[in-house]
Amino acid sequence: MESILFCAALFLSHSFAVPVDPRHTAQQVLQGYLDKFYPSVLKGGPHLEEQIREMQKFFHLTVTGTLTKETEEVMNQPRCGVPDVAGASQSAPRWGRNVLTYRINRYTRDLPSQTVDRIIKQAFQVWSDVTPLVFRKTSRPADIEISFAYGAHGDSSAFDGRGGILAHAFPPGQGTGGDAHFDESERWSEYNREVNLFLVAAHEFGHSLGLQHSSVRGALMYPSYSYQNPQRFKLSNDDTQKIQRLYGKKK
Known part of the structure; x- marks a missing residue:
């Protein structure tokens, strides 16, 4: 956990997809990113390590549950603001006309x-x-x-x-x-x-x-x-x- 928070602190000097309040801790910054793009599908929410694993699986990274260098590089890439993992209740919607x-x-x-x-x-x-x-x-x-x-x-x-x-x-x-x-x-x-x-x-x-x-x-x-x-x-x-x-x- 300490290594995760240490690496998360590096985000404060980078551009990434969650607005940063200087009063936020490194854990809040990291958790904010994961909550935005990997919202919990479990009641009560997954642990931080589980969310990191979920992200690493999505991007086909080495699954460690910790914030590795390659994971950090992905998190710092410009991207779309839509979550990567939808909630369990969400199905694929469509327009009813062409x-x-x-x-x-x-x-x-x-x-x-x-x-x-x-x-x-x-x-x-x-x-x-x-x-x-x-x-x-x-x-x-x-x-x-x-x-x-x-x-x-x-x-x-x-x-x-x-x-x-x-x-x-x-x-x-x-x-x-x-x-x-x-x-x-x-x-x-x-x-x-x-x-x-x-x-x-x-x-x-x-x-x-x-x-x-x-x-x-x-x-x-x-x-x-x-x-x-x-x-x-x-x-x-x-x-x-x-x-x-x-x-x-x-x-």
């Missing part, structure tokens, strides 16, 4: 609005290419509301500044269901600079359609961000099979 609307409420200042429109359209096309889904942009209230925001933005999942959490999205449903939010503190790009908007948007729209995170490295729904050329992007078999289980194959 034609869905989307609206961009607030644009990023990093790119021209026309560029954002094009990238968002391309990100939705990743999913419409392999399913019967059709996405239509609208200026009216939509199924999927998209916005770029700083810090606390009204959904109880505040962004943490540059690095850490890049974006998050909600599963299909009423209210915020399907909505996708992007951290405006990031530097958004259409190239291999800072954070590529296409890759993050396509990932988040997977959540908007009902997909959870994948533990398959290289899959679009893998939680950690890594760059690949959008011009050569191809949806993985893992992503394709999972989205087609929800909506069927493209006819």
